[in-house]
Amino acid sequence: MIAGALLYYQRHWWHNRLLTRLRRLRQPKYLLGAIVGGLYFYWYIFRAFGRAGRGARFSPEHQDIAQAIAALVLLIMVVLAWILPHSRAALAFTEAEVAFLFPAPIGRKTLIHFKLLKSQSVILFSALFVTIIGRSWGGGSFITRALGWWVVFSTLNLHSLGSSFARTMLLDRGISNWLRRILVLGVICLLAGGTVFWLYNTMPPPPPIAEGTENSAWLNRYAAQILQAGPVPYLLFPFRLVVAPSFATNAGQFLIALGPALLVMGLLYWWVIRSNVAFEEASVELSRRTAERIASIRSGNWQARKPKKGRRNPFKMAPAGHPAVALLWKNLISAGNLVTARVWMFLLWILIFGGFMLRSQTQGEAHLGQALAFLALILTALSLFWGPQMLRNDLRLDLPATDVLKMFPMPGWQVVLGEVLAPAAMLAGLQWLLLLLAVILFPNRFDNYSVTLGQRLDIALAAALVLPCVDLVAMLIPNAAVLFFPAWFHLGKDAPRGFETTGQQLILMFGQLSVLALSLLPAAALSVVLFLLTNHFFSTGLSVLPAAAGAAAVLLIEAGLAIRLLGGVFERFDLSGEVLQTG
Amino acid sequence: MKRPPEKFEVLSGDAGCYVPRMEIAPPIIAPVPSAPLIEVAGLTKLYGDFPAVTDLSFSVRPGEVIGLVGPNGAGKTTTLRCLSGIIPMTRGSVRICGRDMASDPIEAKRRLAFFSDEPRLFDYLTVNQHLNFTARIYGIANYQEIGRALLEELEMADKTDKLPGELSRGMKQKLAIACGLLHSPEVIFFDEPLTGLDPIGIRRMKDSILKRGRAGAAILISSHLLHLLEEVCSHVLILKNGRKIIDGSLADVRQRFSEQSGDNTLEEVFFRATGESKDAP
Numbered sequence: 008m009i010a011g012a013l014l015y016y017q018r019h020w021w022h023n024r025l026l027t028r029l030r031r032l033r034q035p036k037y038l039l040g041a042i043v044g045g046l047y048f049y050w051y052i053f054r055a056f057g058r059a060g061r062g063a064r065f066s067p068e069h070q071d072i073a074q075a076i077a078a079l080v081l082l083i084m085v086v087l088a089w090i091l092p093h094s095r096a097a098l099a100f101t102e103a104e105v106a107f108l109f110p111a112p113i114g115r116k117t118l119i120h121f122k123l124l125k126s127q128s129v130i131l132f133s134a135l136f137v138t139i140i141g142r143s144w145g146g147g148s149f150i151t152r153a154l155g156w157w158v159v160f161s162t163l164n165l166h167s168l169g170s171s172f173a174r175t176m177l178l179d180r181g182i183s184n185w186l187r188r189i190l191v192l193g194v195i196c197l198l199a200g201g202t203v204f205w206l207y208n209t210m211p212p213p214p215p216i217a218e219g220t221e222n223s224a225w226l227n228r229y230a231a232q233i234l235q236a237g238p239v240p241y242l243l244f245p246f247r248l249v250v251a252p253s254f255a256t257n258a259g260q261f262l263i264a265l266g267p268a269l270l271v272m273g274l275l276y277w278w279v280i281r282s283n284v285a286f287e288e289a290s291v292e293l294s295r296r297t298a299e300r301i302a303s304i305r306s307g308n309w310q311a312r313k314p315k316k317g318r319r320n321p322f323k324m325a326p327a328g329h330p331a332v333a334l335l336w337k338n339l340i341s342a343g344n345l346v347t348a349r350v351w352m353f354l355l356w357i358l359i360f361g362g363f364m365l366r367s368q369t370q371g372e373a374h375l376g377q378a379l380a381f382l383a384l385i386l387t388a389l390s391l392f393w394g395p396q397m398l399r400n401d402l403r404l405d406l407p408a409t410d411v412l413k414m415f416p417m418p419g420w421q422v423v424l425g426e427v428l429a430p431a432a433m434l435a436g437l438q439w440l441l442l443l444l445a446v447i448l449f450p451n452r453f454d455n456y457s458v459t460l461g462q463r464l465d466i467a468l469a470a471a472l473v474l475p476c477v478d479l480v481a482m483l484i485p486n487a488a489v490l491f492f493p494a495w496f497h498l499g500k501d502a503p504r505g506f507e508t509t510g511q512q513l514i515l516m517f518g519q520l521s522v523l524a525l526s527l528l529p530a531a532a533l534s535v536v537l538f539l540l541t542n543h544f545f546s547t548g549l550s551v552l553p554a555a556a557g558a559a560a561v562l563l564i565e566a567g568l569a570i571r572l573l574g575g576v577f578e579r580f581d582l583s584g585e586v587l588q589t590g
Numbered sequence: 591m592k593r594p595p596e597k598f599e600v601l602s603g604d605a606g607c608y609v610p611r612m613e614i615a616p617p618i619i620a621p622v623p624s625a626p627l628i629e630v631a632g633l634t635k636l637y638g639d640f641p642a643v644t645d646l647s648f649s650v651r652p653g654e655v656i657g658l659v660g661p662n663g664a665g666k667t668t669t670l671r672c673l674s675g676i677i678p679m680t681r682g683s684v685r686i687c688g689r690d691m692a693s694d695p696i697e698a699k700r701r702l703a704f705f706s707d708e709p710r711l712f713d714y715l716t717v718n719q720h721l722n723f724t725a726r727i728y729g730i731a732n733y734q735e736i737g738r739a740l741l742e743e744l745e746m747a748d749k750t751d752k753l754p755g756e757l758s759r760g761m762k763q764k765l766a767i768a769c770g771l772l773h774s775p776e777v778i779f780f781d782e783p784l785t786g787l788d789p790i791g792i793r794r795m796k797d798s799i800l801k802r803g804r805a806g807a808a809i810l811i812s813s814h815l816l817h818l819l820e821e822v823c824s825h826v827l828i829l830k831n832g833r834k835i836i837d838g839s840l841a842d843v844r845q846r847f848s849e850q851s852g853d854n855t856l857e858e859v860f861f862r863a864t865g866e867s868k869d870a871p
Contacts, residue, residue, distance in 0.1 A: 317716040317751050326725040326733045333726035341714045411710045413676045415727050416699040578695070581677050 013121045021128075028507070036495060037507045044510025072227060074254045075234035078246035084163065085246075088170045089191045093184045095175045098122045098168075098286050116280060123164070123279075130160040147254075151261040155253025158268045162249050165275035172282035179284075202238050209237060245271060319347050330417050334425025335432070338400040346433055358440055362447035380448035383441040387474070390438055395481045395519060398430035402486045406493070409580065420574025423490075427482040427570075434482070435475035442467045442474075465548035469555030473534075476562035477527065483569045484522050488515055490576045526565055534558035624652045625688065627701075627777050627808035628673065632682035635668050635832075642668040643832045646682070650808040650825070652776070655799060656837075657819035658812040659860055660829035666812040669829070670779045673810070674704035686777050700728065703770035707782035709762040711754040717741070718750040720769050728773040740768040744794075760791040767798070778802060780811040784818060796822050816856040826856065828863045835863045 031037045098118065100108065108118060134156035138149060147155070177187050233239060240247075248267040255261035321339035324332065339346045366376055405412060405426060412422055446467045451458060488495065495511055538554035626649035633646040643665040650656050658666050672679040673686075675695050684691040689698040715723060718737075725733030741747040744764040754762055763786070770778070780799070784792050799822050803809050813819055819826070820840070827837035836843055840856070847859040 317719070317753055318714060320719065320722075324722055324726055326722070326731050327729055328726065330727045330729070333723050336726070337712060337715060337719075337723050340719060341712070408710060408712070410671065410676045410706070414674055414699060414704055416696045417727065418696060579678060 013117070013124070017125065032507070036492075036511065039514065040510035041507035042510065043513050044507050047509065047513055069227065070254060070256070072231055072234060074247060074250055075239075075243060076230075077250040077254070078243040079234075081159070081163070081246040081250060082243060085166055085170075086191065086195060088167055089174070090188050092171065092174060095171075095178060095286075115286075119168070119279065122168075126164050127161075130157060130164060133160050147256050147261060148258070151255055151258060152253055154265075155250070155255065155261070158252050158265070158272065159249055162268070162272050162275060165272060165279055169275055169278045169282060172279065172284040172286070175284045175286070176282070198242065202242065205237050206233060318344050319349075321346055322348060329421070330415070331421040331425030331428065334422065335428040338404070338426065338429030339432070341400045341404065342398075342429065342433060346436075351436060354440055355443070358444050359447070362444055366448055376448040377450050377453075380445045380450070383445040383448070387438050387441045387445070387470075390434060390441075391477060391481055391523070392520065394434040394437075394478065395430070395485050396516070398433055398482075399485075401426040401430050401482060402489045406489055412577075413580070418574060419577035419580075420570050422577055423483075423486065423573045424570050427479065427486055431475065431478040431482045434478045438474045438478070439471055442470055459548075462546075462548040466551055469551040472552075472555045472559050473530075473562070476530075476559045476566065479566045480526050480562055480569070481519075481523050483566060483573065484519050484526075485515070487569065487573055487576075488518065490573055490580060493580075526562075529565070530558040530561040533561050626651050626685075627687050628810065629685040630673065630682070631684075633669065633672060633679055633684060634681040635665070635672050635677070636680045641832050643672065643679075643829075646829075646832075646834050648827055648834065648837050650777075650810060652806040652808055653803055654825050655803040655809040655811065655823045656825040656827055657816075657823035657840075657856070658810055658827050658829065659814070659816060659819065659856075660835075661864055663831075664829040665832035666829060667781055668832075670704065670781050670810065670812055674702060674779055675699050676704070700773070701775060702777040702779065703773070703775035704779045705763075705766055705770055705781065705783055707785045709754075709759075709766035711762060711765060713754055716751050716753055717746065717757075717765055717768075720765060721772060724769040724772050730773055733772060736772055736774075737768065740771055744768055759786045760788060763787060763791070763795075771802075776807055778807050778809045780809070780813075782813055783811060784813060784815055792818070816860055820856045826859075828860065830864045 032041055100122070108121070134153050137156050138153040141152075174184075174187065178184070182190075234243070248264075249271055251264035252261055252268050255264050318340050321336060324336045344350065365379070402423070415422065417425075446460075446463045449458060449463055451460075495515065534554040534557050537557040538550050541553045542550040628648075628650035630649065631647045633643055634641065635643040646665075646669060648656075658669065660666050668677070671677045673684055673691070675684075675691050675698065679692075684698075686698040687701040689701065691698045711720065712723075721733060721737040721741075724730075725737070730736065738747065741750065744767065746761055746764050746768075749757065749761065749765075752761075754765065757765065763783075778799075783795055783799070787795060796818065799809060799811065803822075803824070811819065811823065823840060825837065825839050826843050828835040828843075836846065838846075843859055843863075844854040844856070847854065847862045
């Protein structure tokens with residue numbers, strides 16, 4: 008009867024979830040998101056579905072190595088499950104499930120069964136995903152490979168549950184996490200040491216690389232020697248049993264491989280069900296933490312977790328002065344201890360010292376320094392794209408607290424300015440460090456052109472002048488999106504999910520890039536004009552400075568106008584329909 | 591339409607809601623010389639087409655503590671949020687200490703504090719950092735002195751380096767209060783201030799409200815805990831479906847609704863005024 012109730016819950020959970028998703032497609036924002044998200048997923052994932060089974064296959068020799076490697080990966084995952092975790096056994100339930108199921112007259116075995124049943128949705132999705140993605144990894148049909156992956160994931164899930172119960176039992180018997188880790192690592196070291204010793208004494212040395220032989224062929228032969236002889240096959244035997252169905256090349260082979268794999272699964276299931284461990288208390292705590300984390304992530308705080316201890320002040324803030332600085336100060340604190348003046352000074356020192364050390368040591372062999380310089384420049388350019396996506400400690404983070412911001416006796420433009428200052432400052436600081444590294448490491452000659460230190464400094468100074476202004480404009484764009492399209496930014500733990508929200512994010516990202524490109528055009532045009540004018544009188548290196556100053560001025564004017572505009576929008580901003588509850 | 595009981599009349603535009611017919615002269619309240627600190631005239635707030643608050647007018651003078659009561663969905667929280675400038679009103683005007691919330695919101699907000707039912711704190715700021723942040727926003731030069739005194743009064747002087755996540759529900763509430771009172775507001779709005787507090791916390795909150803009221807602040811409290819409101823409020827304003835049913839001093843309102851029975855608690859007044867049934871279904 009209880010199992011029926013749990014099945015009823017699961018069935019209706021899926022049914023209602025699907026209905027809700029379909030119903031909300033009536034809203035244009037979700038429909039548009041669904042179309043874009045659908046195209047994205049089709050392009051990158053589902054298009055592969057049609058080609059599944061038609062991909063390249065491993066040769067029989069490679070197939071065996073691949074299977075052994077898969078078994079090795081599984082072995083590592085199993086070992087890690089005994090080493091890394093430190094908490095007591097906890098089954099992941101939602102808060103509602105805890106509230107309804109835990110006080111209900113349900114035995115722990117039923118709860119475990121419910122949990123196992125519930126985890127099947129994730130396992131099935133993962134199996135399908137890996138089958139599509141790894142269409143060229145093994146032989147067999149789509150169905151046999153999908154079932155094979157289902158066996159692998161289900162076995163891992165059972166092991167994860169069983170090992171968590173076993174760890175808890177060890178804790179209850181006074182064996183601490185560290186003692187357990189030492190014991191497990193000791194066993195692993197013994198096995199690994201024994202294997203290496205055996206290999207060293209009995210295996211032939213690696214075959215020499217024949218002239219003209221590809222490295223991969225040589226490596227394959229040697230790997231095959233190690234994986235197919237000596238103690239390694241015995242160590243990997245149970246794991247090979249589990250992965251064997253997913254590597255079966257035909258239905259007959261699959262059925263033969265399936266029996267032993269199911270036997271391993273059955274043994275693990277028996278182990279899980281027989282373990283008599285109290286998981287309820289830890290599960291309640293886990294569900295609370297999970298709910299908090301989900302709410303935090305969906306509210307735009309990708310760092311998710313609440314801080315565990317207070318963070319240092321980024322700078323000493325006087326009580327009097329421009330109130331927007333208070334928001335900058337607050338948002339810098341939210342970014343964590345990485346943005347204190349001490350850390351930045353430390354990074355600066357490391358870069359200067361390390362950069363000059365590297366340059367002096369690679370005078371003859373300039374490739375590494377040059378590569379690092381180019382990497383720094385590429386990262387600086389890319390930061391204009393990923394910076395506004397990653398650094399979100401602005402209105403996007405504070406959107407759920409809009410009612411608090413609205414209460415402050417500050418004009419809207421000050422709130423907007425204060426909110427965007429922190430991420431813009433952090434991004435600019437990072438870019439300056441990268442520029443500094445590039446200046447130090449960039450070679451004196453590049454592509455037959457002489458690039459003196461003075462020229463490098465001129466260009467870097469120009470970039471250092473322009474980049475913070477670009478960052479300010481770039482940060483204003485997502486904040487403008489928050490104020491103009493608040494419904495597109497999802498808040499709280501009930502925020503919608505699904506590929507339509509992925510589509511919305513893609514649209515926002517495309518919008519961000521387009522608006523940024525447009526807003527850079529006037530500044531770019533003016534800087535070109537200024538450069539051409541001044542280049543008649545100054546050297547090329549010096550001419551970039553007035554050009555950069557002109558561009559920075561235009562960008563600052565744009566940012567100022569945008570901040571004024573957005574300030575007005577913020578003052579009229581009425582989130583009552585989105586985040587505030589009405590009384 | 592259903593006929594109202596004897597000696598009652600239907601409140602205009604609200605079928606099923608009755609107020610006592612005024613057959614005796616209302617008690618004369620001595621005029622208070624000071625000007626109102628909160629003046630609300632014709633406040634209307636629409637969510638789309640739905641009227642959350644309709645044509646609400648009232649005023650609160652220094653030292654008055656008004657209890658804002660009404661059934662769920664009556665528009666209490668919306669009213670408080672409009673008065674605090676958190677959400678824009680659709681029509682009407684709100685003046686805080688003589689400053690118009692629409693045309694001079696900065697100066698109006700500088701003089702008020704709003705405490706929501708759930709303390710709204712920043713997860714990553716410690717108690718001290720909250721005070722420092724608030725001081726900069728409101729420009730309070732001697733915030734350390736005031737903050738220390740407030741923290742001591744609220745018995746959390748030893749929690750200055752704690753994060754909100756390390757504080758109990760009551761402590762979080764206290765921190766929100768310390769931040770709100772740092773700039774010595776003349777107007778204070780409380781939305782369900784007693785939610786989640788233990789008996790000692792409730793007692794202290796009541797004392798704190800009375801103390802601010804005696805100090806001359808105009809206080810508006812929204813709560814469902816009618817017996818507790820009776821202890822702290824000098825006035826009451828009853829809302830239903832976004833409309834004002836009655837407002838006035840507690841004694842006046844009691845008198846208006848106590849004609850048929852000797853029971854004149856605020857709870858009884860509430861049920862009569864809103865036309866709600868006291869008996870559980």
